[in-house]
Amino acid sequence: MKYLILKHYRGGPAPVVDCGSMDKWTPEEVDAHVQFMRDFAARLEETGEFVEGQALSPEGAFVRYDGEGRPPVTDGPFAETKDLIAGWMVIDVDSWDRAVQLAGELSAAPGPGGEPIHEWLEVRPFLTEPPTVTE
Amino acid sequence: MNESLLRELVPAVIGVLVRRGAGFASAEDAVQEALIRALDTWPGDPPRDPKAWLVAAAWRKFLDAARAEASRRGRELAVETEPPAGPAPATDDTLRLYFLCAHPTLPQSSAVALTLRAVGGLTTRQIAAAYLVPEATMAQRISRAKRRIAGLPLDQPGDLGTVLRVLYLVFNEGYGGDVDLAAEAIRLTRQLAALTDEPEVAGLLALMLLHHARRASRTGPGGRLVPLAEQDRSRWDTRLIAEGVAILQAALARDRLGEYQAQAAIAALHADARSACETDWVQIVEWYDELLLLTGSPVVRLNRAVAVGEADGPRAGLAALAGVDPGLPRYAAVTAYLHERAGDLQLAAELYAEAARAATSVPERDHLTREAARARQLLAP
Numbered sequence: 441m442k443y444l445i446l447k448h449y450r451g452g453p454a455p456v457v458d459c460g461s462m463d464k465w466t467p468e469e470v471d472a473h474v475q476f477m478r479d480f481a482a483r484l485e486e487t488g489e490f491v492e493g494q495a496l497s498p499e500g501a502f503v504r505y506d507g508e509g510r511p512p513v514t515d516g517p518f519a520e521t522k523d524l525i526a527g528w529m530v531i532d533v534d535s536w537d538r539a540v541q542l543a544g545e546l547s548a549a550p551g552p553g554g555e556p557i558h559e560w561l562e563v564r565p566f567l568t569e570p571p572t573v574t575e
Numbered sequence: 576m577n578e579s580l581l582r583e584l585v586p587a588v589i590g591v592l593v594r595r596g597a598g599f600a601s602a603e604d605a606v607q608e609a610l611i612r613a614l615d616t617w618p619g620d621p622p623r624d625p626k627a628w629l630v631a632a633a634w635r636k637f638l639d640a641a642r643a644e645a646s647r648r649g650r651e652l653a654v655e656t657e658p659p660a661g662p663a664p665a666t667d668d669t670l671r672l673y674f675l676c677a678h679p680t681l682p683q684s685s686a687v688a689l690t691l692r693a694v695g696g697l698t699t700r701q702i703a704a705a706y707l708v709p710e711a712t713m714a715q716r717i718s719r720a721k722r723r724i725a726g727l728p729l730d731q732p733g734d735l736g737t738v739l740r741v742l743y744l745v746f747n748e749g750y751g752g753d754v755d756l757a758a759e760a761i762r763l764t765r766q767l768a769a770l771t772d773e774p775e776v777a778g779l780l781a782l783m784l785l786h787h788a789r790r791a792s793r794t795g796p797g798g799r800l801v802p803l804a805e806q807d808r809s810r811w812d813t814r815l816i817a818e819g820v821a822i823l824q825a826a827l828a829r830d831r832l833g834e835y836q837a838q839a840a841i842a843a844l845h846a847d848a849r850s851a852c853e854t855d856w857v858q859i860v861e862w863y864d865e866l867l868l869l870t871g872s873p874v875v876r877l878n879r880a881v882a883v884g885e886a887d888g889p890r891a892g893l894a895a896l897a898g899v900d901p902g903l904p905r906y907a908a909v910t911a912y913l914h915e916r917a918g919d920l921q922l923a924a925e926l927y928a929e930a931a932r933a934a935t936s937v938p939e940r941d942h943l944t945r946e947a948a949r950a951r952q953l954l955a956p
Binding site for chain 2: 442484485486487488489490491492532533534565567568569570571572573574
């Protein structure tokens, strides 16, 4: 079963630890955090559970159709108050419990002082193909 | 070149290498490499004796790997010449591989992957594509599984229940990549049925054939889900149905009922009805009762309620839902259907919408959303 682990720049439940933004950390703390993420993905590849991971820039805009022959309408940059996705990891695991366990481990990524950041991560099941046997 | 013929040779060739003294893990790796070479070279240069070619190529790969390993450890390689294969017949080897690859200590996804590679003769790339994961991830999953079962003897009978479960999972996964997993599951179950004398293996094979027979009618344009009652029955494969029914009847005559035979019996009763309204729901309910006794499964209880609704009316169906866990994925969909049949369109529309939110697949979600829209349209003045 595939699950999406979604990381947010902001939005979601109130953070339990205030780590400040990453640019205020020491370079060593940033390196340690990035290395943790890399090691985590490598470990999941090793266990045969990794599908993919991507990070997103906080830049960008909302875009929509505005009628025939007209250019699309954009709305950006994103409001400070809105939920903002920072990146994701897709995992393929045997159970929801395993997905929660892995997200819990990922949320322990180190921040200032090497302490776990306790970041809220969103875990979402993929919709699959329908099974062959239904009745 | 016939690729499925090549794939059929894989378990027997692994067996030959193991009997020559290779461990299962390295034998399986060597055969996989030989298989990839065969897929590459056979189309232009087909061998006269495919099995002998595969054995020779795999044995060379095995010796290469063993030599590399020996020199890495600074040791001499003891196995240098080609020892004669032992006397054990190849059919036993293949059966043992089924048991080993579906060993109860393996996680389900690993057992599935290993079975498809070592017994099914698929390449890691094909399995990865079928399950939509990167090839490196699938390769790791397989090698971890092999490490986990390393040292287990190949000559012991295993747990047939887990083997059937793995084959059922592969069948239920359907189609993905360039491999038709449903057809592959049927091929592997057919082969297993030829190697064993267990009514449940026949039951599973019958179940697969009966469902496969309806495959073309199960989806409409754009992958749209077509429910059983609305399927065009003229598109059902009567040859597969006849085969499934014959296999099932022979299995049932052995009088050792199991869950797959009971499921196949339900599928056979559906296949038997020339139209949805000619379905023998009373007998289907009886089979669900048997299935419930055998499994105690909440999903069976839920599906039984649908059958009761058809046999004795929607009120009876709703009553049969008492005690069924409302948290089951298709619970809302079933209640929506029964309430609609009972005449409560308003409630049915709300429940269809709720069911769509709880759906676990895109075609199912879209189908239930359409059902909600249809019920609301009927409500509108």
